[in-house]
Amino acid sequence: ELKVEQNPLFLSMQEGKNYTIYCNYSTTSDRLYWYRQDPGKSLESLFVLLSNGAVKQEGRLMASLDTKARLSTLHITAAVHDLSATYFCAVGDPGTASKLTFGTGTRLQVTL
Template sequence: ELKVEQNPLFLSMQEGKNYTIYCNYSTTSDRLYWYRQDPGKSLESLFVLLSNGAVKQEGRLMASLDTKARLSTLHITAAVHDLSATYFCAVAPRSSRLTFGEGTQLTVNP
């Protein structure tokens, strides 16, 4: 059974600081996804990582994938309040259902 674990589950950080969210998964999988969810809202796709060593960046967020370690990271650079949200990683074989991590609730304080 595929399991996906994120840490930390809760993260409170100050504006301007850097931090990394980790996502570990238990079995080999084709793809790794990162989603963002704002309170009361649905899931917004951030990144999809397709292969070992893949790195994607959008603004202050950068995601990477190490398939050998079964690990993905989401790095936050110089955090701003607008990044406050819950971040989910999810893993899926090709054309199949997503298995989600527990989510990391990020709060960026002024």
């Protein structure tokens, strides 16, 4: 059974600082997603990572994937208050075309 571990669960950081959220998964997968959720809103797709060494960047967020280590990271550069949200990684279950297994989520709070 695929397991996805995400840490930290909660992250409070000051504006301007850098930090990394980690996502480890237990079995080989061919796709990994990062989502953002604001309170009461839907999950917004941030990144889709498909291959070893994949790196994608959007604004102050950068995601990477190491399939050999079964690890993805979401790096936040020079955080701003607008980045406060809950971030989820989700891994495609091997052998299925579409089912996702989610991490527990990281609640990010960026303070002034």
